[in-house]
Amino acid sequence: MARLVVISNRVAVPKARGAAGAQGGLAGALNAALKKHNGIWFGWSGQECDSFTGDISMQTSDGVTTATVDLPHQDVEEYYNGYANATLWPLFHYRLDLTEYERTTAKGYERVNEQFAESVTPLIEKDDLVWVHDYHLMPLGDRLRQRGLKNRIGFFLHIPWPPARLFVSLPYHERLVKTLLSYDLIGFQTGEWLDSFLHYCRKELGAEVDEATGRIAYEGNETVARAYPIGVDFDHLMEQLDTGEARQAAQRLASSTRHRTAMIGVDRLDYSKGLPERIDGIGRFFDRNPDAVRQLVYIQIAPPSREDVESYQQIRTVLEQKTGQINGARSEVDIVPIRYVNRGHSLAELCGFYRVSKIGLVTPLRDGMNLVAKEYVAVQDPDDPGVLVLSRFAGAAQQLDGAVMVNPHSPDDLAHAIETALDMPLSERKARWEDMIGTVRDDNVHQWTERFTHDLERVPCP
Structure with missing residues (x-):
């Protein structure tokens, strides 16, 4: 050899x-x-x-x-x-x-x-x-x-x-x-x-x-x-999901949502990930569904990257402004619709967060593959899986056809996809997940x- x-x-x-x-x-x-x-x-x-x-x-x-x-x-x-x-x-x-x-x-x-x-x-x-x-x-x-x-x-x-x-x-x-x-x-x-x-x-x-x-x-x-x-390393993800760290992270998120549906996005702070466009789509969703602030909470985890490059500094500023505007307009004294986390988490913690999030948003403007999409699918509960909302411009879209596909440039399209995911019956969620899990597990x-x-x-x- x-x-x-x-x-x-x-x-x-x-x-x-x-x-x-x-x-x-x-x-x-x-x-x-x-x-x-x-x-x-x-x-x-x-x-x-x-x-x-x-x-x-x-x-x-x-x-x-x-x-x-x-x-x-x-x-x-x-x-x-x-x-x-x-x-x-x-x-x-x-x-x-x-x-x-x-x-x-x-x-x-x-x-x-x-x-x-x-x-x-x-x-x-x-x-x-x-x-x-x-x-x-x-x-x-x-x-x-x-x-x-x-x-x-x-x-x-x-x-x-x-x-x-x-x-x-x-x-x-x-x-x-x-x-x-x-x-x-x-x-x-x-x-x-x-x-x-x-x-x-x-x-x-x-x-x-x-x-x-x-x-x-x-x-x-x-x-x-x-x-x-x-x-993804499927077996390693399963090992992480079975750790106390993952279970604790899942419990923290579940208990803090106050019975609202958790929707999650995990991305490097990079303009290719379509984060400002994603926040615009979420804003459009709340504009059309103002009462949904008591039904849905969005968690955006976006650790910084390449902070010496000016375009990366700009996107962080834009993202903070957009999330602040939506939270300012839609928050109540006990509820914030968007949680913006500007730091990284361990893989075990992320597995726990993915597990209890019933919607996963992966909406890059362009991506070679995007393994977050596959990680999200991998760790879902087979008896009650979440819905993956996926940009058709991510490489992963060519394999994960059970996702709800979106045009990340369209706030209206993304808002509609969130509505679809929220209203999706269990039978369809399971069918979509089963269409994807074999590829995620076997093409590792x-x-x-x-x-x-x-x-x-x-x-x-x-």
């Missing part, structure tokens, strides 16, 4: 021995795959330094080795806060209005990818499988090839791939995609994002594309592109890692 080398922007350092099982989600699945393959996980430590030295900090815990490097402040600003999160992130989420095009940040992005390649190359052995993750490191495969690596190298994009008509707004877009074609296998969350990439390769590069197999032939190289929808994150690494092992070496 080939050894696995995972490369990502950040590294989840494993827990101490005996506590590794506490990790869930993507980090837990990758750690399990690395342990199985006796692998290494390489990336940025999250720490800053005066100048880049390439010095690697190695740590081995519970059979997984992590290797991290520090980055200078300038690199963090240009590569991470700049090109990755102020250029690629908004563009790939269809937000041209927020996309910044700066030559200096683009150079910083390429520089850090060069530094990653320089640092990790000595760690990669001849027969290793190399798996690179996400938009931060798209050029990395090309930089590894330039250093003579003949290994099988795969790449997975966790976010959407935009249509060609949007992507061509990126300066030097051809060069970026050509670097992606240095990978042997490219994975996308859904068939929609895969189709957009194949269309670009055919239309803008003139590559030979086989739609049926995902094979892309360009300038003597062949790459395979396929969809690999990521899932461990199956995802197995499928990708299995296919990567079988692509021809360059």
Whole structure:
């Protein structure tokens, strides 16, 4: 069995021995795959330094080795806060209005990818499988090839791939995609994002594309592109749901709602999540149903992210204003219609909150997948499941067809979906949940890692 080398922007350092099982989600699945393959996980430590030295900090815990490097402040600003999160992130989420095009940040992005390649190359052995993750490191495969690596190298994009008509707004877009074609296998969350990439390769590069197999032939190289929808760690969620922490969280929420129906949203504080638009839809619902403040309470958990980026500061301000306006207009002395929580909670607590919330709102404007939707479905009571209200623009919508689908840009559509969920009879709630739970349980994150690494092992070496 080939050894696995995972490369990502950040590294989840494993827990101490005996506590590794506490990790869930993507980090837990990758750690399990690395342990199985006796692998290494390489990336940025999250720490800053005066100048880049390439010095690697190695740590081995519970059979997984992590290797991290520090980055200078300038690199963090240009590569991470700049090109990755102020250029690629908004563009790939269809937000041209927020996309910044700066030559200096683009150079910083390429520089850090060069530094990653320089640092990790000595760690990669001849027969290793190399798996690179996400938009931060798209050029990395090309930089590894330039250093003579003949290994099988795969790449997975966790976010959407935009249509060609949007992507061509990126300066030097051809060069970026050509670097992606240095990978042997490219994975996308859904068939929609895969189709957009194949269309670009055919239309803008003139590559030979086989739609049926995902094979892309360009300038003597062949790459395979396929969809690999990521899932949740179902068994880990069940373990968390069975903890005292989860039960206590469920009891706290249930007792505090005063017999009102709890409706929940859990999102990073990010403009792609459609939070202001969601609050507008909730406001429209209360406008049409003013007495519903005694029937429904909405809990929005939105931990902050990327607080150094101005657009993220703005969305927090807007969200606070909108929730404040609705609460000011609709609250009574003993009732507040919206609870806005601007901090994170443990997975066990979230499982408890999901369990007692009879409506789950997952309404991003655009999302590669969105695992909150799958987490919500996973932990519902089979005898009395809640209703998932899901944006049709989330990748998860292609799998979870038992959800109530909405257009997140339409307050009226969202208000109507909330009304539908509130009035839905138990028989329909159970039927919808049963349509989704099999996919959530079986197409889990461990199956995802197995499928990708299995296919990567079988692509021809360059």
